[in-house]
Amino acid sequence: MAKRSSSPSAESLGYPEIEALLDSENFNELNDVFSKVHDALDDISRKKRGLKKGRDAQKVMTALEMTMELFRELLSIKYTLQEKSKNKK
Known part of the structure; x- marks a missing residue:
């Protein structure tokens, strides 16, 4: 079993697709899906019919909504960090 590095690289924190999505800010394809x-x-x-299916569908819809809220929060954090970086210079 490979030993994990104690500190992640500066390039990637382990979620390259999400990082690329946040960097590009192009959410069109994701929004469509x-x-x-x-x-x-x-x-x-x-x-x-299928009351259990309906409840399961509601749970998945809630998860999708929470995921989109997470992306909005991550973008907000990105903008805040960029603004702080500009102000330091």
Whole structure:
């Protein structure tokens, strides 16, 4: 088993796709996918048959919404750090 480094590299903190997404700030593809999935889950949750499926769909929709909120928070932190960096110079 490989030994992990105690400090991550400055280039990547272990989530390269998310880091690239935040750097590019191009969320169009992700928004499209999340919207389609959310709409499909909304249809499932509204159907009366399969009550368990409806509850599961609600849970997944909540998870999607929380993920999007996380991206908004990460972008906010990025902007705050950039602003602080500008002010120090």
